[in-house]
Amino acid sequence: MKDLFSSGSQLYQQARPSYPPEVIQEILNHVPARGFAWDCGAGSGQFTQLLAPYFDHIVATDISAQQLQHAPYFDNVSYQVQASEKTTFPALGFDLITVAQAIHWFDFDAFYREVSRTLKPDGVLAVIGYGLIQVENQAVNALVQRLYCEQLNGYWDAERRFIDEEYQTIPFPFEEIQVPAFKMQYQWTAAQLLKYLSTWSAVKHYCEKNPSQDHPLVALAEVLTEAHEDLILEFPIFLRVGKLKQVKKRRFMKK
Numbered sequence: 132m133k134d135l136f137s138s139g140s141q142l143y144q145q146a147r148p149s150y151p152p153e154v155i156q157e158i159l160n161h162v163p164a165r166g167f168a169w170d171c172g173a174g175s176g177q178f179t180q181l182l183a184p185y186f187d188h189i190v191a192t193d194i195s196a197q198q199l200q201h202a203p204y205f206d207n208v209s210y211q212v213q214a215s216e217k218t219t220f221p222a223l224g225f226d227l228i229t230v231a232q233a234i235h236w237f238d239f240d241a242f243y244r245e246v247s248r249t250l251k252p253d254g255v256l257a258v259i260g261y262g263l264i265q266v267e268n269q270a271v272n273a274l275v276q277r278l279y280c281e282q283l284n285g286y287w288d289a290e291r292r293f294i295d296e297e298y299q300t301i302p303f304p305f306e307e308i309q310v311p312a313f314k315m316q317y318q319w320t321a322a323q324l325l326k327y328l329s330t331w332s333a334v335k336h337y338c339e340k341n342p343s344q345d346h347p348l349v350a351l352a353e354v355l356t357e358a359h360e361d362l363i364l365e366f367p368i369f370l371r372v373g374k375l376k377q378v379k380k381r382r383f384m385k386k
Contacts, residue, residue, distance in 0.1 A: 147177055147330060148366060150231070150259065154313050155181050158257045161308055161372055164226045169249065171215040171242070172233025176202030178259065182229065183208055192218065216241035220249045231259040235293035239302050250375060256305060260298050260369040261315060264327070267363035274351045275328070282347050283333040286340070291333075298369040305373025313368040321355035324362055 159165075165186045170179045173191035175198050182189055183205040192213040193199050199210045213219065215230070216238050228246055230237070246256055263279060266272040293301050319327075328334065328348055337347050 147174075147232075147327065148261065148315050148317065149177055150181060150261075150368065151313065151315060152181075154259065154368060154370060155185070157310055157313075157370070158227070158229070158255070158372060159185060161374075162227045162255050163253050164251075167225050168227040168229065169220070169225045171228065171230045172236065173202065173210070173231075174198045174233070176208075176210070178229060178231035179203075179208060179210075180205070182227075186227070190220070216245055218245060218249070222248050223251050225250050226254050227257065228254065229257045229259065232261060234258050234260070234298075234301060235290045243302070243304060247375060252375060252377075254374070255308075256373050258298060258301070258303070258369075258371045260294060261366040262294060262297060262369065263366075265365050265367075266324070271324075271351070271354060271362060274354060278328070278347060278351060283331070283337060286333040286336040288332060288336075297367070298371055301371075303371055303373060304376070306376050308372040308374070310370050310372050313370060315366040315368060317364055318361045319364060320361055321352075324364070325352055325355065 166188065168182055168186045168189045170176075170182060170189060170191040173179045173193050174195070176191060179189060179191040180203050187207060189205075189208045190211060191199070191202065191208060192211050192215060194212065194214050196212045199212065202208075202210055215233075228250055234242070250256065264275060266275055325348055328351070334347055337344075
């Protein structure tokens with residue numbers, strides 16, 4: 132898994148959007164027990180904190196110690212620096228395993244082996260993500276789309292395509308449960324929008340490779356200074372929920 136977010140961990144914690152309660156409730160509808168949950172690639176705990184009220188114990192892991200340092204404290208949550216593809220957890224321990232806006236960075240095969248090893252037979256895996264922001268203000272939205280598709284073209288990591296493809300092309304070797312569509316809707320200030328966009332990995336890559344060029348958010352910032360009202364915006368949410376496939380036992384007939 133790539134560590135792209137250790138730098139700027141505090142900004143990431145402040146600027147990234149949070150999922151609506153309806154998403155959590157949909158996931159919980161399919162979880163038979165609420166003893167032990169594992170939140171993988173937890174970052175600064177955006178999704179972990181939403182799970183905290185519902186489980187006896189939660190372990191949240193990430194490869195970035197800096198990210199985890201900014202996660203909120205809960206009595207029932209343990210934050211640990213571990214790669215999601217190889218952990219020290221005992222087998223068959225989790226009622227729920229979640230990955231929020233992170234699975235596209237994982238080694239799928241290695242991670243799914245770890246899921247199969249640590250998930251209870253009736254446990255649930257939930258993979259959550261969100262797509263490209265859409266702004267109601269058409270002028271601002273056009274600049275955001277141009278930033279994403281043109282100015283930052285070539286600076287996105289290859290794994291970003293899984294977001295563009297709405298997580299439909301990631302391998303998912305589980306018995307999938309059909310779930311409804313969701314979206315996040317917000318009313319943000321111009322400053323909030325700029326903070327969020329500055330957490331994009333491609334923005335970081337652009338600045339690193341073009342230190343003498345203007346920051347890629349300059350043009351958008353100039354337009355936003357003229358916006359006197361908060362911006363209405365939304366993100367599409369991707370949610371895939373599944374259970375371990377039950378291996379049919381062979382029946383041997385006595386001769």
